[in-house]
Amino acid sequence: xxxxxxxxxxxxxxxxxxxxxxxxxxxxxxxxxxxxxxxxxxxxxxxxxxxxxxxxxxxxxxxxxxxxxxxxxxxxxxxxxxxxxxxxxxxxxxxxxxxxx
Amino acid sequence: xxxxxxxxxxxxxxxxxxxxxxxxxxxxxxxxxxxxxxxxxxxxxxxxxxxxxxxxxxxxxxxxxxxxxxxxxxxxxxxxxxxxxxxxxxxxxxxxxxxxxxxxxxxxxxxxxxxxxxxxxxxxxxxxxxxxxxxxxxxxxxxxxxxxxxxxxxxxxxxxxxxxxxxxxxxxxxxxxxxxxxxxxxxxxx
Numbered sequence: 160x161x162x163x164x165x166x167x168x169x170x171x172x173x174x175x176x177x178x179x180x181x182x183x184x185x186x187x188x189x190x191x192x193x194x195x196x197x198x199x200x201x202x203x204x205x206x207x208x209x210x211x212x213x214x215x216x217x218x219x220x221x222x223x224x225x226x227x228x229x230x231x232x233x234x235x236x237x238x239x240x241x242x243x244x245x246x247x248x249x250x251x252x253x254x255x256x257x258x259x260x
Numbered sequence: 261x262x263x264x265x266x267x268x269x270x271x272x273x274x275x276x277x278x279x280x281x282x283x284x285x286x287x288x289x290x291x292x293x294x295x296x297x298x299x300x301x302x303x304x305x306x307x308x309x310x311x312x313x314x315x316x317x318x319x320x321x322x323x324x325x326x327x328x329x330x331x332x333x334x335x336x337x338x339x340x341x342x343x344x345x346x347x348x349x350x351x352x353x354x355x356x357x358x359x360x361x362x363x364x365x366x367x368x369x370x371x372x373x374x375x376x377x378x379x380x381x382x383x384x385x386x387x388x389x390x391x392x393x394x395x396x397x398x399x400x401x402x403x404x405x406x407x408x409x410x411x412x413x414x415x416x417x418x419x420x421x422x423x424x425x426x427x428x429x430x431x432x433x434x435x436x437x438x439x440x441x442x443x444x445x446x447x448x449x450x
Contacts, residue, residue, distance in 0.1 A: 173437040173439070174437060176437070176439045177439060180439070194369050195366060195369030195370065196439070197369060197370070247409070247417070248417075251385040251386055251387075251391070251417060251418060252385060252386030252387075252417065252418075253386060253387065254386055254387065255280065255386070256275055256278075256280055256281060256386040256387075257280065257281065257282070257386055257415065257416045257417060257418070258280065258282055258296070258299060258415070258416050259416065
């Protein structure tokens with residue numbers, strides 16, 4: 160992601176992708192898409208005012224959410240899946256008739 | 261149906277007395293269904309057929325070895341379908357394999373995956389008991405959510421016998437959208 164860019168999460172539908180791409184390209188912004196192009200993660204240039212993006216999205220009948228704050232690593236947690244594995248197997252496969260999970 | 265019940269009894273006996281097993285249906289996902297040394301393959305493809313289907317309720321119950329294509333054809337007769345695009349139907353994939361491998365197609369992005377449509381399950385556990393979880397209706401909150409446990413279990417937690425799904429009415433119209441876009445250098449970062 161370009162430095163100083165702001166991250167904006169946009170709910171999108173497939174038929175709006177082309178229009179969104181054109182609007183972002185005109186502003187020098189970029190996007191990644193996830194969930195089958197149902198979500199766009201826009202990197203909006205830091206030197207561009209956010210209302211400009213808002214207007215572009217509004218014209219496409221879309222809405223976005225600006226993500227703010229610093230990213231922090233996830234706190235370490237015990238592996239919940241591993242903690243559950245033993246009691247589940249003990250209950251339904253006590254004689255090890257199946258391969259290990 | 262009587263054949264299926266006999267099949268279940270055979271499976272239960274195999275679980276009580278047999279060696280370590282790895283169940284499989286049509287074998288369309290050999291990476292998951294090929295047994296290693298000391299493990300016996302357990303063919304459950306004979307457990308095939310729909311048991312209950314009420315189109316007005318949008319729910320259907322079928323045996324785990326039922327081919328997805330056969331299942332989909334039965335739904336299509338009533339203008340209904342499985343929205344998560346189960347993969348491998350043309351190759352003969354079975355409903356049990358789809359659940360055990362948790363395979364969904366592109367429509368899962370829109371409608372949800374296997375876990376969002378499986379509402380009930382019956383399976384044989386490692387002691388040969390026939391275990392029931394969930395139900396045959398959409399609104400069912402009784403007991404532990406065993407259907408979720410079996411999704412993606414790859415035959416490691418039980419032998420799937422019977423599955424209940426909720427289904428959707430077929431869409432009035434569909435369209436495919438292809439978007440060609442340039443690739444940015446920053447989007448290729450690992």
